[in-house]
Structures are given as C-alpha cells and as structure tokens.
Amino acid sequence: MQTEAWHHLPKAAVISFGIQGVIQAIRHGWQGLVPLAAAIGLSDRDWGASFYALVSVAGLLLIGTLGIFAVLAYRNFAYQVDESEIRVRQGVFTRRQLNLPFERVQTFKTRHPILLRPFALVDLQLESAGSSAEEIRLPGITKATVRDVLKRVNATKEQEVTDEGGTPLVHLKLHDLILHGLISRQVFILFAAIAGLAGGAYGETWDWIERLYNWLDSMTQGSMGTKIIIGALSVAAMLFAGLLISITLTVIRYFNFQLFESSGTYNLHYGLLERHERSLRRQKIQCLRSTQTLTARWLKRHFLYVLQSGGGEQQSSSTTMPAFSGAMLDRTLGSIFPDMQAGDLKWRSVLPGYAYFLLIRAGAPFVLLTLILLVQGQIWGLLLLPLPLFFWPLCRLAQRHRQFTFTENYGGSRGGLFGRWRYIFPLYKAQSVTVSQNIIQRRRGSATLIISFAGATIHIPAMKLAEANHWRDFILYKGETSQKPWM
C-alpha cells in the first residue's frame, strides 16, 4: 500500500458506524431514559393509546436519527497511511484529524462483528501508550488492509509479521470456559439481577410460585419448615440460573480462546459471535497480576491480567485473560518473563506489625460507632469496643499471607485472605520508587515500599526500613543501568 490520497471505507462499513451509534446512544442515554421508563412503568396511571403511539414514533425517530448519523459518519471518514504513521479524518459535527506514528502503537485489536462477516470486513483498533486521543479505529476494512497496516507497524519495530499465530501457549476448550463461567464474579451480579426481577415479578406474574407454596404448605401443614424449603429452593434456582447465564456469556465471549507468542508479540484470538484478535508486544508489558477467588482456588484456576502502559483517564490498560489452569499460567509467565524461574521466588511475609495495622483498620468503624452512641448518651456503646478483637486471628492470617519477594531481576507481591492475588514485575521497568513511613512505622523501624510502573503501583507494607531502602536503591540501579527498552 503506497502513501496515496485519502482512502474511504467500503460501503458495508456503514453497518459498523450504525452499531457504534447504537452503543453510544445506550451508553450515554440510559441515565436519562431508564428512570423515565421506570417512572412510567411503575405508575398506576392509564396513559392511553395515544401515549404509546407517541413513544413508538419517538423510537422510530431515534432509530432514523442514528441511521442518518451512521451514514454521515461513514461519509466523513477517511484514512491515509505512509511509511511512518497513519492518519484518520473523522467526525460529523466536529471534524478532526488523528495522526498516530507507528512506533507509538502499543497494541492492536481486530474485531470481527457478526454483521460484518458476510462482507469479509473487520474492525481494527490501534492503541498507543499515550492519551485516549492517540487511539485510532478503522471500522469495516478488509483483512488485506489490516495485514498491510500491521506490516507497516511491525516494520518500525523490526519485527516479522507472520500469518501463523506463532508458538501456542494456551488453548481453552469448552470445559475450561465452563469453569470460568462458574467462578467468574459476574455470577453474583447475575444472581442479584435475577433475585431483583423475581422479587418484582412475584405476586403479579409468577402465580406458579404461589401455587407451589400453597401445595407445599398443605403437604407440611403450614410449618416453618415449608418456608425454609421454599426459600432455599428459590435461592438455589436463582443461583443456578445465574450460573447458566454466566457460563453462556463466557462461552460466547471467549469461545475458542487461543494465546500465541510470535517474535515477542502475543496474539489472542477469541469470540463466538464477534471474533476478536488482539496483540500486544512483550516489551510493553509492565507487570503481571493474577488473582484467585475462593471458588477459583477450589477449582485451581487463575485469572491473569497483563498490565501495560496505556491511554485514557487512568493512563493504564490491562488485558484480561479468562481463567487459566496452573500449568497454563506457568507457561504464560515463562513466556513473558523467560529469564525468571518460579523456583527463584522465595516469598517472605511482611512484619507482624502489619496484623496490628489491619486490626486497627477493622476496629475503626466500631470505635466511630461507639463514639456516636456515647455522644447520644448510649453508654452501652462501650460494649462494641472489644468486638474487633474477634478479627485478630483473621488479621494474623492476612499478615502471614501478605508476602513479597525479590530476585536479581524480578519482584513480586502477593496476599489475600480467602481469595488470593499476586503481582510479578521486572525491576528495571519501575518508573519511580518511594519509601514511606508513618509515625508508628518510624518507631518500629519499618516502612512501606511503593513501586510505580506505567501500568500499576505496587505497595509492600511493613518491611524493615533498611530492607526497604536497600530494595529502593537496587531497583533504581536496575532501571538506571538496564539496556532493555522498558516500554
């Protein structure tokens, strides 16, 4: 592809603009429309047929507006590529031009929306490590165009572009996705949503629940046991429904998930209805975070987050992987940090004083509540003060689990009481290092070490002051003398 006049997108790309318009309308319009809809729906007033006709016309007008907007956005969109950068002109009311040098591209994502598949078109998004203004999206382009653009991006980094995925690291099968669906946090959100819907619908639509209750009541002659059984069955049913939906959503989202490594670039492919292809370069990876919820620990699964410098308000971005097994996690870690051996990581707990800090933090609400009660003349509030002591065993356990490790080139921090989390990071990528002491730490000769990366900030509390100072100086040394590109 030569540097030429401005290119326009294929005609079918207007579908992509239409989808984006709908998503933006939902994202920004729901805050106003949902309360209005709730007020209308919950009202007992009879609005009359003319009102609903008006609502229908308003809906059609909205759809028509979104359609016109999509066409205008498509017509105003153009892109141009040369050897060193890509330029995009876009906008309906405000026309703007984005320039993105290829060397600043950090990750690229390809999406295959289901509506564009009949036309063999994809969406390409290029992200830089700068602000959100430095993200470029090419909606509805051909795969050949994607390949050409990526070839130019990688040429600036002297990386080979291969059509094959590279070294396979992880391939998630259906049972892996089912496990993810079972342990994902979205289960609780879905359970709460279903419980809310069931509670709102009970007594109006779901008469069958009332019939079931009456039948059980007659069988058990109105005992409390009936109510308990009904309650337990209802909760179990809602939980089961939540799990089913979670598994279904996971399978749709992460279907055929594959992770490859090729010439220092990691490629992720996944998705059933909308196929995603995402890549990120190893040198852009700042830090790795893995977590396990309690259920994930039972099922021996790990969630992995690859943290990198990115744009947007928070100036960081992460690539989230679905739940990996221990072997998959080790393989991925070994690929991203090839010179790190898991056996080299000797984890040590933070100082016991951290348990007292946790106890004080847990007890603070009780102290506040006691003060409020005492001000109101409720002397019995003093009985609340000893209650935090029951948390002491948990505080000790949390302190023992709060650990850190340092080697010649890597560091780690981990913790968690029931669930677990862990950070692994190369020392030379640190952006800044801080040693901090509060009054109590100064008396006890301890300190908190804070290591900031482009994608995360790691806190290691309750270290010995001399040790914190030593690792601060060592991390500074590694960053100042490293020859490796850190971003």
Added chain:
Amino acid sequence: MLMAAEDSKGKHVPAPFENPQLDVTDLPAADQATFTPLSPQRAWIETVYLSAGFILPLILAASVISLAGAMADVLTRWPLIFLGIMALSAIITWLHFEARARAYALRKHDILYRSGILFRTLKAIALNRIQHVEVKRPYVDRKLGLATLLVYTAGASGADLTIAGLSQETAMALQAHLLKRIAAEIFVDDTHAD
C-alpha cells in the same frame, strides 16, 4: 550508563555489552544523599491558602447562623467550638512544618524528593524514566520569585513528582537539565534500535 560511540564512517556503534559483578552492599544509598531544602516562603503560601480554605467557610457559616438569629444558641456550645478551632489550628501548624521539611536532591542518574515530618516519604525517579518536565509559576509564587517543577513519568495520570518552592532560576535550570537528559535517552534508544 553505557554510551554509544561512532566508527570511522560516523556510524553509531553500540558500546560493547558489559555485565560486571554487582556488590549489592555498595549501591549508592538514596537516603544518604545531600538534600537541598525548599523555600520556607512556599510553606507560608500553602499555610495561607489552607487557612483561607477553612476560615472562609467558617465566616460564611457564622454569617448564616447570625442572620438566622441562632448565634446565641450556638455560642452555648463554646467548648466544642473552642476545641474545633484548636484542632484546626494544630492541623494547619502541622501541615506548615510538614511543608518546610521538604527537600530534593539531584544525582547523576535520578532525582530524589523527601517530604513529611510525621509521615515521611522519600521518592526517587530515575532520569531515564522521565517523559516530560514542566515549570509552573502561579501568581503569588511568581511575585516571590518561586516556581514549581513537575516531573511526569509514563503511566501517571498527573505529575509523578511535584517540587514546589524552588527559586525560578533553579526550576528553569533543573528543567533544562532534565530535558537534556530526556533528549540524550531518546538518542541512545534510537542508537540501540539501529
């Protein structure tokens, strides 16, 4: 930091790779550096701003209470009011001395910043991690000949390091030095990329 060299044709040649044994007990200790304190005038500026931030709302509240005719009722709780004012004064005094305890140190490869009395921190940023440097001169600071240096690293949502209370000459000199180092780092990175 290893520097690139040039061959006879003027082409940049990366320095040979070296990997000397590291004596971890001999690392330069950041807390042993000689720190330069910042201007005490800046501490007074912050104290005045902070006091105004508390006093103005108090005056407003007192005006409202007085207009509502409830001042006599409020003044019966004078012990609480007195304690509140004392606590506020103690906090402002503490923050003033915290501001006076700030100091910085510029070393060959990094910049250090120390702050706090009750809550002490020592922050270190390697010069080769600095992305951008800015000097700010608010109105009052400008009249007193002061300036604020802001140092940005990658990934920080705002400035990673803010050094307020520098003289204007020092702030400009620091900015020039850091920008020169940033440019040198970009040159070395480009050289290694060849």
